[in-house]
Amino acid sequence: MVQERAAFPTFSQEPIRLIDPDGRWVAPFPHGLSAQELRRFYRDMLAARLLDEKLVVLVRTGKTSFIAPHAGHEAAQVGIAHALQRGHDWLFPYYRDLGLVLAMGVPLPEIFGQTLGNAADPAKGRQMPSHPGSRSLNIFTVCSAIASHIPPAVGAAISMKLRRTGQVAVCTFGDGATSEGDWHAGVNFAAVQRAPVVFVCENNRYAISVNIAQQTASENIAIKAKAYGIPGYHVDGLDVLASYSVVRYAVERARAGEGPSLVELVVHRFGPHSSADDDTRYKSKEELSAERRQDPLLRYQRFLEREGLWDAQWANELRLEIAKELEAALQEAQAAGEPDPLQMFDDVFAARPWHLEEQRRLLAEELEA
Ligand SMILES: Cc1ncc(C[n+]2csc(CCOP(=O)(O)OP(=O)(O)O)c2C)c(N)n1
Structure with a gap:
């Protein structure tokens, strides 16, 4: 495991980064992860990317009515998934987290069933697509109203504290959510109660078409934690091991009774906000291509190559294996029929x-x- 309980700097201006864009390990400590663990992160990131591509096909062929693309968020989402104790801790995700819930272990046929809103959907087709949840994996069902899941996450965490269950609630959201009243009410109450909750912002710098500069005057998202008396961590969310390590540190800190924290993972959103949006109307071609060049999968591939853990043949086989799994799961979900x-x-x-x-x-x- 990366640094069991190393303290990461709070409120850093530069995002915390362990792997640089060329794939070099730049931290002053060893990563301490096994080859198997390192490859697992890659597999989960690739699966998240391929799932995203499949969802685009489903919406374009009229099989589902809505998606919220997560391509560009894979390092952040896979990092979060591995940082909590799956099935023990609780996750309160948002609609862009399909890569996260997949890495948490939600079965693909369930994800597709939810997307199709058919009989394979545990929510029985009554939820909006891209709004999953899982009772068995302690994943709170996504609610579309921005930041409305922050107070419930805090309530759950306070309950965990009172009952001494040793659990932690991890709550994810976008940068836009941090301008909502619910967000401030929830974070404030969590801080006062020293609730075992970790707030994780997947900051892609846009709330639909609204750029972050038009939405907040704060220098970044992590700094907002200061007002509530809790630590804020500003992290490079295109770096899967930085995302994993800092979220894990915050989770274990909460579990040890040291209270909540806010982790900001700075990412890119490669696709439009949702299937009802055209991002080329507010992002320039240059911006879009500059973002694409900073692909989190490519950065992690470079890192694995340096570690001697990546080669094209292995990656191609893995891609084929995941593509087959996706197709089989989609067929299975489709066969379930109407609810x-x-x-x-x-x-x-x-x-x-x-x-x-x-x-x-x-x-x-x-x-x-
Ligand atoms: C309370 C509320 N207001 C407005 C909306 C409409 N809406 C849906 S997504 C979204 C943008 C949210 O952006 P952000 O929190 O940055 O997350 P991102 O989608 O960028 O990942 C808005 C305004 C909503 N769902 N709920």
């Missing part, structure tokens, strides 16, 4: 109230006819 419309009345009330019983009966009659 039963009557399920829309399930799971909301322990005992269904009379007016919903009535509506359910009317719908059942209509379906019969």
Whole structure:
């Protein structure tokens, strides 16, 4: 493991970086990870990228109605996934986190089922696409209202503290979310309560078309932690090992009873905000191509090459293996068919109230006819 409990600098102006753009390890300590662990990060990043490409095809062929591309966020998301104790800690993600939930272990057929909104979806087709959750993996279902999941994450963390469960809540969001009232209320309360929660911002510098400079006057996102009396870490989110190490440090710090922190992972969003957006309307060609040149997968590939852990044949085989897994999972999800419309009345009330019983009966009659 990278540095068990090394302190990372708070409020640094330069983002914390362990691997430079040429793939050189630049930290003054060894990474301490096994070849298997290092390759696992690469596999998860590649799977996240290929999933993103597949989702684009699904929306373009009319199989789903909405996606929020995560290409460019892979290093950050895979770093976060490996930093928490999967199935023990809780994750409160947002809609751009499909690479993160995949790396957390949500089965691909479930992810596709959710995307298609069909019978393979654990939410029974009642959620917006790109809004997954997992009861078995302690993943809170994504809510579209920006920053609305911050107070619930804090509440969950306070409960973990009171019950001494040794769990941590990790809550992710974009840079735009940090301008919402819910965000400030949640972070403040977490800090006062010393709740075991880690706030992780995937800062891609845009809230749809709004550039970060038009959205906040703060010099970066991490600095916002200062006002609440908690540490803020400014991190290069295109560096998977920096993302992993700093989030893991913050998680273990929270678990040890030292309270919350804010980690800012600076990333790029390679695609549009969502399938309902055209990013070429507000990003110049130069900006888009400069971002693409800083591909987090390529940087990590360079690092692995230096470690003697990457070659083209291995990577091609891996790509084929993942592509096959994706296709098989998609087929499996598609085969599940449409969800039963009557399920829309399930799971909301322990005992269904009379007016919903009535509506359910009317719908059942209509379906019969
Ligand atoms: C409370 C609320 N206001 C507005 C929206 C519309 N909306 C959806 S995504 C988004 C931008 C969020 O940007 P950011 O938090 O930076 O995350 P990103 O999408 O860039 O990853 C907005 C304004 C919403 N979903 N909820």
